[in-house]
Amino acid sequence: KAGVTQTPRYLIKTRGQQVTLSCSPISGHRSVSWYQQTPGQGLQFLFEYFSETQRNKGNFPGRFSGRQFSNSRSEMNVSTLELGDSALYLCASSLVPAANEKLFFGSGTQLSVL
Amino acid sequence: KNQVEQSPQSLIILEGKNCTLQCNYTVSPFSNLRWYKQDTGRGPVSLTIMTFSENTKSNGRYTATLDADTKQSSLHITASQLSDSASYICVVSEGYSSASKIIFGSGTRLSIRP
Numbered sequence: 001k002a003g004v005t006q007t008p009r010y011l012i013k014t015r016g017q018q019v020t021l022s023c024s025p026i027s028g029h030r031s032v033s034w035y036q037q038t039p040g041q042g043l044q045f046l047f048e049y050f051s052e053t054q055r056n057k058g059n060f061p062g063r064f065s066g067r068q069f070s071n072s073r074s075e076m077n078v079s080t081l082e083l084g085d086s087a088l089y090l091c092a093s094s095l096v097p098a099a100n101e102k103l104f105f106g107s108g109t110q111l112s113v114l
Numbered sequence: 115k116n117q118v119e120q121s122p123q124s125l126i127i128l129e130g131k132n133c134t135l136q137c138n139y140t141v142s143p144f145s146n147l148r149w150y151k152q153d154t155g156r157g158p159v160s161l162t163i164m165t166f167s168e169n170t171k172s173n174g175r176y177t178a179t180l181d182a183d184t185k186q187s188s189l190h191i192t193a194s195q196l197s198d199s200a201s202y203i204c205v206v207s208e209g210y211s212s213a214s215k216i217i218f219g220s221g222t223r224l225s226i227r228p
Contacts, residue, residue, distance in 0.1 A: 004157070043158075043203065043218040090157050100146050100165070100207060103216075105157030 002027065004093050004106035012112045018079040021109045025072050025093030032074040033103070034066060037088040046089075049074055050097045078111075086113045116141040118206050118219040126225045131194055135222045137187040137204030145207035145215075149178050149189045152201045152221070161189070161202075191224075199226045 005024040013019050025032050034046040045058040049068035066076040072093075078085055090108045094101040118139045127133050139147070146165045150158035162171040162178040164187070171178050175192045191198055204219035 042220045045216070088155070092157075100163075102160055102163065105159070107157050108155070110155065 004091060004104050006089075006091055006106035006109050008109060009107065010110045010112075012114060013081050014114050015081055015083060017081050018077060019081060019111065020075055020077045021089055021091075021111075023074045023076075023091035023093075023106060025074070025091075026104055029093035029095055029104070030072050031094045031097040031101070032068055032072065033092050033094075033097075034074070034076050035090045035092070036060070037090060037108070038086075043090070046076065048097055055097055081113045083113050086111060116206075116208055116217050118204055118217045120202075120204050120219040120222050122222060123220070124223040124225070126227060127194055129194060129196055129226050129228050133191050133194060133224065135189045135191075135202050135204075135224070137189070137219055139185050139187070139204070139206045139217070139219075141185075141206040141208050141217055143209050144182065144185075145209055147178075147180055147187050147207075148205045149176070149187075150203045150205060152203060154200070158203055194226050196226050196228060199224060 007022045031050045033048040035043050037043045047057045047066050048055045052068045063079045068074045088108045088110050092103040092105045121136045148163045149161040152158040161173050161176050164171050164180045166182050177190045180187045201221040201223050203221045206217050208215040
């Protein structure tokens with residue numbers, strides 16, 4: 001069974017640009033959540049999707065958005081990039097969006113904003 | 115405020131030695147506590163998941179303990195190997211609702227020296 005796939009693996013952008021990251025969950029998993037990881041802040045929750053609906057959103061500005069498609073694949077978009085957006089962006093999938101569900105993480109997309 | 119604190123921040127030990135990592139939390143209501151291993155530039159991988167009623171859980175050379183009364187957990191690594199070099203993250207779930215209610219510790223960076 002294939003794991004969680006995130007693309008691209010690495011990305012370099014400049015300030016002001018926008019970026020779209022993709023996440024394909026494990027087959028059969030319908031919940032996808034996104035996280036930002038930086039050396040200073042650690043892992044922080046961005047948002048969670050289930051059945052194409054955003055269920056929860058973390059404390060990030062509106063420049064961060066996402067969506068989920070009918071096949072459970074998810075994308076997140078960051079507009080007007082800032083230097084502080086440089087981070088490892090991780091997505092995780094689970095069968096359903098429950099706190100006691102096991103999360104399976106992808107390898108992440110390393111975003112560098114210059 | 116719900117928090118998860120880990121200690122030490124970093125640790126260096128010799129190959130073959132044992133070590134113990136600590137996690138203290140102030141999350142309520144408590145759902146479960148997980149330990150993840152994260153290699154540099156990769157996504158976290160689940161090691162153990164413990165609910166309120168579980169005191170100990172093992173996964174090979176990894177043994178996690180949980181004291182729900184004192185809100186403390188530890189991860190003990192036996193006979194360390196070079197491949198154990200990674201960050202270990204303690205994650206506590208609040209309630210039973212969704213992935214948005216998980217609180218991440220800042221991690222312990224473990225380095226194994228030959």
